[in-house]
Amino acid sequence: MRVQNLKEEIARRFGTPAVVVDLDVVERNIARVQALCDAVGVANRPHVKTHKSPLIAAMQRDAGARGITCQKLGEAEVMAAAGLDDILISYNILGEHKLGRLGRLLSRTKVTVAADNPTVVAGLPQAAAIAGRNLDVVVECDTGRKRAGVETVAEAVALARDIASRPGLSFAGFMLYPPESAISETQAFLDAATAGVREFGLEPRIVSSGGTPNLVDLGKIKGVTEHRAGTYVFNDRMMLAAGMARLEDCALTVYATVVSRAGPERGILDSGSKTLTSDTGGLEGHGLILEHPEAQIARFAEEHGFLDLSRCNDRPKVGDIIRVVPNHVCVVVNMVDRLVAVRGGEIVGEIPVEARGQLT
Numbered sequence: 001m002r003v004q005n006l007k008e009e010i011a012r013r014f015g016t017p018a019v020v021v022d023l024d025v026v027e028r029n030i031a032r033v034q035a036l037c038d039a040v041g042v043a044n045r046p047h048v049k050t051h052k053s054p055l056i057a058a059m060q061r062d063a064g065a066r067g068i069t070c071q072k073l074g075e076a077e078v079m080a081a082a083g084l085d086d087i088l089i090s091y092n093i094l095g096e097h098k099l100g101r102l103g104r105l106l107s108r109t110k111v112t113v114a115a116d117n118p119t120v121v122a123g124l125p126q127a128a129a130i131a132g133r134n135l136d137v138v139v140e141c142d143t144g145r146k147r148a149g150v151e152t153v154a155e156a157v158a159l160a161r162d163i164a165s166r167p168g169l170s171f172a173g174f175m176l177y178p179p180e181s182a183i184s185e186t187q188a189f190l191d192a193a194t195a196g197v198r199e200f201g202l203e204p205r206i207v208s209s210g211g212t213p214n215l216v217d218l219g220k221i222k223g224v225t226e227h228r229a230g231t232y233v234f235n236d237r238m239m240l241a242a243g244m245a246r247l248e249d250c251a252l253t254v255y256a257t258v259v260s261r262a263g264p265e266r267g268i269l270d271s272g273s274k275t276l277t278s279d280t281g282g283l284e285g286h287g288l289i290l291e292h293p294e295a296q297i298a299r300f301a302e303e304h305g306f307l308d309l310s311r312c313n314d315r316p317k318v319g320d321i322i323r324v325v326p327n328h329v330c331v332v333v334n335m336v337d338r339l340v341a342v343r344g345g346e347i348v349g350e351i352p353v354e355a356r357g358q359l360t
Contacts (some may be wrong), residue, residue, distance in 0.1 A: 002345040007321040009347060010255050010340060017256045017271040019332060020340045023349065025251035026233060027057065033062045033215065033232050034257060040219030045069050045088060045208065047230030050330045052355035053339070054082030056233065066345070069210070069228040073098055073105070074127045074358030078154035082270070088112045088208065090140070090175060090228065092120045092148065098360065099123050102132025112206070114175045116149050117287050121162050121169070128168025137163045138206055141193065143186040144179045154188060156198035164202055171197070175203030179215050183220050190223055200304040213242050238281040251291070252339070253323040256305065256330065258316045267316060269297065269305030269324075276305065277331040278326065288323040292316055297324070322345035 010018050037044035040318050047235050048059045055078055056070050067086030070076040076087045086109075093102055093113055106127055107109055115137055127182040128135040139159045142149030150156050156174065164171040174193060178186035192325075194204055209221060210228035218227060231238070234252040235245035254275060259266035278300060286297040286305065292315070298308040309315045316322060326332045334337070339351040 006342065006345055006347070007255060007323075008186060011321055014340055016255050016257045017269075017275045018277075018340050019233065019336045019338075020253055020255055020342060021321075022251045023134075023341055023343045023348065025249065029061070029233050029235065029249060029251060030063045030065075032165075032177055033229060036215060036218055037227055038064065040297070042218060042224055043067070043226035045072070045226045045228050046137075046233065047228045048075060048079060049332065049353065050230035050233055052078075052349050052353045052358075054079055054084060054354055058082075060233070064229075066226070067110075070355075071243075072088055072102055072360060074359050074360050075355045076111065077101065077105055078355040078358065080105055083221065086110045087350050088114070088138075088175075088228070090114050090208075092116060092140075092211075093127075094120055094123060096123075096126070099126045102131060103127035106131035106133060106135055109268055112138060113158065114138050114140045115144075115163070116140040118159065118162055121159065121166060124163075125166050125168045134168055136170050136206075138172050138208060139163070139174075139193075140175045140176040141189060143176060143189045144182040145177055147177065149175075149177070149239065150220075153192040154192040156189075157200070158315055160193075160197045160202055170203075173203050173206035173208070175206075175208045175210075175219075176224075177210045178214065178221070180217065183217050187221050194223060202296065202310055211238060213244055215244065231329060234329045234333075237283060237293065237325050237327045238280075239286070240325070241283060247290075247325075247346065250306045250325045252329050252332070253325055255285070255340075256322055256324055258307070258318055258320045258322065261316075261318050264315075265308070265310040267307035267309060267318075269307060270303065271323070272302050272304045273300040274302045275332070275335055276300070277328070279328045281327040281333045283327050285327075287326050290323045291320075292327065293323065308334055313338050
């Protein structure tokens with residue numbers, strides 16, 4: 001009855017679709033990952049791209065996190081304005097406009113940036129000059145994920161030397177995002193890169209690894225000093241599929257209403273691609289409906305979620321409010337201005353998504 005009452009109250013006060021966060025679950029998730037990091041002596045530097053909220057970032061900091069990670073400069077500016085400090089921007093920064101912003105940010109807070117090529121490194125002294133202080137730079141390394149990052153040890157060492165040679169820059173270390181299946185390969189790369197920079201009198205003070213799925217391997221890569229994970233704070237269907245979360249660890253759900261049942265085996269939700277997004281995360285369907293797990297959100301229009309109810313014995317009715325665990329929680333959060341916060345089955349307020357839409 002409490003769940004049904006909460007659904008009705010959320011629909012009455014906020015309407016649907018509504019993105020709802022259970023703060024009790026959030027706090028448990030934060031405490032669990034902080035304890036994992038503490039147990040292996042690795043600093044926790046959570047990635048705020050999942051929640052995009054200074055309030056939740058402060059909860060992570062107060063639980064023991066040492067700094068935060070931002071993907072874009074705009075996210076870092078929002079977090080710094082809210083009093084968050086020690087920010088790693090894990091993304092190449094290019095262009096005079098962004099370098100000016102970086103310099104102004106560096107002048108008032110501790111910032112570290114990542115780089116994986118000489119063009120990026122060549123621009124960064126401009127930011128240091130504006131700030132009037134040194135800028136720490138980590139070399140991003142690709143050990144098999146095939147995203148950003150240098151692919152060879154020789155490139156990593158050369159870029160570290162390039163950073164150290166530039167006025168206003170300090171080589172700070174390495175940033176990794178290893179595939180979960182490439183721990184030994186990542187260790188070999190890191191060992192060789194560390195030995196390589198030491199030959200030139202450089203020392204990696206920071207070795208930053210990342211990813212919620214990689215929490216299972218926390219402490220297995222020797223030399224890592226910190227871990228960047230984001231999704232764990234809310235969790236999602238991808239984390240369920242990866243075995244990194246249980247259903248009770250999923251703190252965020254989308255409350256949606258069934259608005260049409262035009263056929264016996266189909267229906268329409270009021271939550272389409274503008275809410276749950278088109279990012280499937282490699283999974284079938286577009287979310288897990290808690291009340292009807294056999295149902296599938298098969299496809300989208302902007303405002304329509306097309307339900308396939310062919311496998312359901314218990315089928316929803318028009319007007320029913322259901323809860324959806326999204327496939328990929330980070331992109332869902334970026335679609336809304338606020339999160340509805342609940343605790344103990346009661347609405348306790350709203351959390352502004354202050355860093356949403358920070359494309360630059």
